[in-house]
Amino acid sequence: MEFRKSTESDIEEIMSIIRQAQASLRTLGVNQWQNNYPNAGSIRSDIGHGSSYVLLKNEKIAATAAISFDGEKTYDSIYEGQWIMDQAYAVIHRIAVDGKKKGFGIGSDMIKYAERLCLEKGIYSIRVDTHERNLPMRKLLQKNRFQYCGVIYLSDGSERIAFEKTLC
Structure with missing residues (x-):
C-alpha cells in the first residue's frame, strides 16, 4: 500500500x-x-492546505482522509466531558473507504498512517468527531482505541460526538 498526499488529479x-x-x-x-x-x-481546499491524503492499494485509491495539524475551532469547547490531553493535536476529517474495499482493515490502515504522521511531527494526540448514529465510524474509532470525550457543536450548530486517541 502507498500513503501519500492527494493531488488535483485525485x-x-x-x-x-x-x-x-x-x-x-x-x-x-x-x-x-x-x-x-x-x-x-x-477536497480541493484540503489539497491546497496540504491536509488531504489517500491510501492506494494496487495503484487505486482505497481510502481518503483530511489530516490536519492546524487545530479545530469547534473543538475549543467540549461539553459533557473533556479532552484527554491539553496540547497540540491532529484532526482527522472526511475519512472514507472505497465500498469495494470495506471489511479489509483499510480504515484502520489510514488511521495508522495518520498516527505515523503525528509521531514524525512530535504530536501525541488525534481528535475526531462524528455523528452519534454513524455506527461504522464509531466502530472504526473503537477498534483503533479512540476514547469518547464528549460532545462538540459544528459551526452550523449540529451536534457531534468527539473522540481522542493518545499516542504516548
Whole structure:
C-alpha cells in the first residue's frame, strides 16, 4: 500500500469514494455528509492546505482522509466531558473507504498512517468527531482505541460526538 498526499488529479476518484460514503450514510438514516458536503471544493481546499491524503492499494485509491495539524475551532469547547490531553493535536476529517474495499482493515490502515504522521511531527494526540448514529465510524474509532470525550457543536450548530486517541 502507498500513503501519500492527494493531488488535483485525485479529486474525481476521491469524490467517487465520498459519494459512496454519502449514500451509505443516507441508507443508514444518518444525517451526516448530506446536502452536498463534502464536495469537490472541500477536497480541493484540503489539497491546497496540504491536509488531504489517500491510501492506494494496487495503484487505486482505497481510502481518503483530511489530516490536519492546524487545530479545530469547534473543538475549543467540549461539553459533557473533556479532552484527554491539553496540547497540540491532529484532526482527522472526511475519512472514507472505497465500498469495494470495506471489511479489509483499510480504515484502520489510514488511521495508522495518520498516527505515523503525528509521531514524525512530535504530536501525541488525534481528535475526531462524528455523528452519534454513524455506527461504522464509531466502530472504526473503537477498534483503533479512540476514547469518547464528549460532545462538540459544528459551526452550523449540529451536534457531534468527539473522540481522542493518545499516542504516548
